[in-house]
Amino acid sequence: xxxxxxxxxxxxxxxxxxxxxxxxxxxxxxxxxxxxxxxxxxxxxxxxxxxxxxxxxxxxxxxxxxxxxxxxxxxxxxxxxxxxxxxxxxxxxxxxxxxxxxxxxxxxxxxxxxxxxxxxxxxxxxxxxxxxxxxxxxxxxxxxxxxxxxxxxxxxxxxxxxxxxxxxxxxxxxxxxxxxxxxxxxxxxxxxxxxxxxxxxxxxxxxxxxxxxxxxxxxxxxxxxx
Amino acid sequence: xxxxxxxxxxxxxxxxxxxxxxxxxxxxxxxxxxxxxxxxxxxxxxxxxxxxxxxxxxxxxxxxxxxxxxxxxxxxxxxxxxxxxxxxxxxxxxxxxxxxxxxxxxxxxxxxxxxxxxxxxxxxxxxxxxxxxxxxxxxxxxxxxxxxxxxxxxxxxxxxxxxxxxxxxxxxxxxxxxxxxxxxxxxxxxxxxxxxxxxxxxxxxxxxxxxxxxxxxxxxxxxxxxxxxxxxxxxxxxxxxxxxxxxxxxxxxxxxxxxxxxxxxxxxxxxxxxxxxxxxxxxxxxxxxxxxxxxxxxxxxxxxx
Numbered sequence: 001x002x003x004x005x006x007x008x009x010x011x012x013x014x015x016x017x018x019x020x021x022x023x024x025x026x027x028x029x030x031x032x033x034x035x036x037x038x039x040x041x042x043x044x045x046x047x048x049x050x051x052x053x054x055x056x057x058x059x060x061x062x063x064x065x066x067x068x069x070x071x072x073x074x075x076x077x078x079x080x081x082x083x084x085x086x087x088x089x090x091x092x093x094x095x096x097x098x099x100x101x102x103x104x105x106x107x108x109x110x111x112x113x114x115x116x117x118x119x120x121x122x123x124x125x126x127x128x129x130x131x132x133x134x135x136x137x138x139x140x141x142x143x144x145x146x147x148x149x150x151x152x153x154x155x156x157x158x159x160x161x162x163x164x165x166x167x168x169x170x171x172x173x174x175x176x177x178x179x180x181x182x183x184x185x186x187x188x189x190x191x192x193x194x195x196x197x198x199x200x201x202x203x204x205x206x207x208x209x210x211x212x213x214x215x216x217x218x219x220x221x222x223x224x225x226x
Numbered sequence: 227x228x229x230x231x232x233x234x235x236x237x238x239x240x241x242x243x244x245x246x247x248x249x250x251x252x253x254x255x256x257x258x259x260x261x262x263x264x265x266x267x268x269x270x271x272x273x274x275x276x277x278x279x280x281x282x283x284x285x286x287x288x289x290x291x292x293x294x295x296x297x298x299x300x301x302x303x304x305x306x307x308x309x310x311x312x313x314x315x316x317x318x319x320x321x322x323x324x325x326x327x328x329x330x331x332x333x334x335x336x337x338x339x340x341x342x343x344x345x346x347x348x349x350x351x352x353x354x355x356x357x358x359x360x361x362x363x364x365x366x367x368x369x370x371x372x373x374x375x376x377x378x379x380x381x382x383x384x385x386x387x388x389x390x391x392x393x394x395x396x397x398x399x400x401x402x403x404x405x406x407x408x409x410x411x412x413x414x415x416x417x418x419x420x421x422x423x424x425x426x427x428x429x430x431x432x433x434x435x436x437x438x439x440x441x442x443x444x445x446x447x448x449x450x451x452x453x454x455x456x457x458x459x460x461x462x463x464x465x466x467x468x469x470x471x472x473x474x475x476x477x478x479x480x481x482x483x484x485x486x487x488x489x490x491x492x493x494x495x496x497x498x499x500x501x502x503x504x505x506x507x508x509x510x511x512x513x514x515x516x517x518x519x520x521x522x523x524x525x526x527x528x529x530x531x
Contacts, residue, residue, distance in 0.1 A: 049444065071449070071530075079446035089441045093243045105232055106447035150445065 001027040001158070001189060002048060007057035009043050009213070017043040018054070019213040025191065027157070030184040032200050033193045035210035041193035044210070045160045048191070049081060050074050079107045082151030082188075086163035088143040090135040090150075096122060097131045100150050107154045117153060125149045125179065141172030148179055158189045165196055177202055229451065237458020247431050248459070254427040255467035255517060256474075258420035259509050263475050265413045266505060267494055272409050274492040276402050280359050283395055285366060285388045289349040291319070293382035301382075302352055308368060310361035315353045322348040349384055359399045362388055421516060428463070428520040432456060432528070439528040453525040460517030468513045472506060 004023040010016050018040045025031050033041045046052040047059045050066050059066040061077060069077060083089075091099050097118050104114045122128050125145035127138075135143055144164055151159050161180060165173040177199055184190045194200065200207055201223065209217035241248045289298055298316065306314050317325070323346050330336045340347070356362050366388040388395070432439075435456075442452045475498060483495030498505065 051444065075443075075446055075448050078444060083444055089437070089444070091438050091441060093240060093435075093438070102442070102447070103445045105229075106442070106445055106451060111228070154446075 001025055001029075001062060002191075003058075003060040004044075004047075005058045005060070007047065007054045007059060009040070009047070009052065010055045016213050018047075021057070021213075021215055023208065023215065023218075025189065027189055028184075028187055030181070030190045030203060030205040031192070032203055032205065032207045033191065033210060034195060034200060034207055036195065039210040040213040041210055042162055043213075045162050045191060045193060048158075048160060049078060049083065079154060080157050082154070082156040082159040084144070084147045084151050084159065084161040084164045086166035088135070088147045088167075090143060090147060092135055095132050095134055096127055096138070096146050099135070099146060100153050103150050103153055109154075121149045121153050122146075140167050141169070141175065144168060144172065144176055145179070148176065152183055152188070156188065158191065159183060161190065161192045163193055163195075165194060165199055170198070173199065174202070229454075233451065233454035234458050236455035237462065240455050241459050241462045244431065244459075247434065248463070251424075251427050251431050251463045251517075252466050252470070254424050255463045255513055256470045258417075258424045258516065259467050259471040259513050260474065261416055261420045262512055263471055263505065263509055265416060266508065267475075267479070267498065269409060269413065270497050270501075271490050271492055271494070272405060274490075276405060278491060279398060280402065281355075283359055283362070283391075283398060285354045285356075285362055285386060285391070287352040287354065287369065287386050288384040289351060289382050290384045291347065291349045293349060295350070297382055298350055298352065305352070305354060305365070305368070308365060310356050310358070310364055311354060312357045313355045315355075317351050317353065319346050319348055319350045322350060359395060359402060362395055363392075424516055425520040425523070428460060428517065429524040432521065432524040436528045439525060443529065449529050452529060453522060456521040456525045457518045460519075460521035461514045462517070464513030464515070464517035465510070467517075468506070468510045471509055471513075472502075 002023070002025040004021045007018055007021040008016070009018040021040075021044065033044060035041050043052055047054060048061060048066065050069055053067055064073070064077060066077070091102060094102060100118045100121060101114045104117065109117075119128065119131065122131055125148055127142060127145055127149065130138060130142060130146075135146070138146065144167075148161075148164070151161075159180070164180075165176055168176060173196065180190055180192065181203065192199070192203070204221065206221070207217070207219050207223065208215060287301075295318070302314050302316055305311055326348060327337065327340070354365055356365055366386060369383070369386055439452055479495040479498040482490070483493045487493045
């Protein structure tokens with residue numbers, strides 16, 4: 001599904017974010033990417049979204065060369081991918097309902113579909129009673145659950161979760177991981193970046209370890225080893 | 227159609243939720259539109275004053291005593307055909323005498339001298355008014371040319387006062403064209419400054435939302451879906467600022483109308499009311515254009531991610 005071929009990202013001679021990365025991620029996998037801060041985890045996932053372009057090498061999403069994608073096709077590609085960030089990246093001036101509705105509008109869904117699906121997905125992430133709340137009125141865990149709801153609303157093929165538990169307490173972390181596992185069980189591919197040992201061990205799936213921009217381990221039933 | 231409806235709705239919601247930031251942008255847009263309105267009124271005063279000065283300038287063709295009226299009328303109609311001429315008025319010898327007596331009714335020696343002559347010593351004259359002050363010269367040249375002489379009028383013309391007034395007319399002409407150029411340049415500079423200030427204020431409001439724009443793009447929103455609501459918001463700034471500006475200028479022009487009409491020579495309140503529709507259209511279009519274009523350019527730089 002996703003192919004990294006000899007991918008490097010160099011900002012300047014001292015700023016090597018990724019170096020000669022070769023990776024294949026298959027459909028339906030749950031892949032955790034681990035590494036210290038600055039190891040290149042976020043740069044790696046940003047390349048799948050074409051939010052960063054590699055200095056060398058190519059990134060393919062199925063048959064699409066993400067580096068050479070046109071603006072119009074980029075919009076279409078991003079609609080096939082759900083994204084969850086450590087800092088939530090919710091739209092501050094929109095309510096919980098509107099944040100999710102916006103993602104559906106972007107995907108061209110009708111008003112009827114939006115009014116049916118949004119309350120349903122908010123119930124799924126246990127935010128049914130916070131439908132009219134603005135992000136600043138939600139706790140960290142609630143914000144992250146809202147971000148997950150937004151990521152899954154268009155039933156994407158892939159969910160990228162970039163340090164989704166970085167700002168959460170252990171209980172919220174557990175809940176977020178359980179939601180991601182359920183989504184994966186339903187067939188959606190998950191790429192999770194984290195440096196939380198507990199998260200990796202509770203997932204118990206493939207783990208890719210990055211160190212100074214290089215892939216140093218790729219274990220099928222990985223453990224947290226840095 | 228659904229997308230357009232959503233964009234417009236989002237624009238209104240954003241405007242409402244942005245609170246003080248929106249009203250700051252409206253305030254700055256109002257200042258710009260007020261500058262434009264003030265300059266429209268100033269130009270009106272300038273053109274009115276220049277028009278009044280222009281009206282005082284004319285060329286008079288004096289005919290010899292006893293010049294036949296049919297020849298004068300022939301010359302009058304050929305002058306009227308000139309594109310530069312706005313108006314030609316004929317004053318007969320009898321009328322000229324009547325006007326002269328009226329003007330000097332308290333000047334006893336002059337009237338007595340006139341009575342002693344017995345007959346009318348004054349000739350008829352034509353008063354020629356050009357469309358532009360700069361065109362008097364070409365009218366005077368026409369009178370000297372063969373065209374005028376062909377009809378045999380050269381012998382009946384006593385004098386043309388253009389050459390006596392030439393210096394004054396030329397000076398007036400350069401003052402008028404200078405004032406028009408200066409007025410236009412000042413207007414242009416002031417409007418440009420106001421536009422730059424408004425553009426930067428709107429850019430600042432969008433700078434605050436730059437992360438939001440990035441998130442919208444990441445969840446797969448098209449460029450139009452992202453910048454559309456900002457452009458609608460810009461249009462709302464323009465519409466509200468137009469209403470505020472036009473309301474503000476109502477008491478201002480009333481004050482000018484009451485207190486400054488004799489000084490300016492023009493009742494600004496009357497001018498404002500009688501040209502209200504044109505001013506409204508100019509200000510509304512400027513406001514909307516300013517808001518929409520500024521928002522478009524301000525969001526563009528954050529859209530390419």
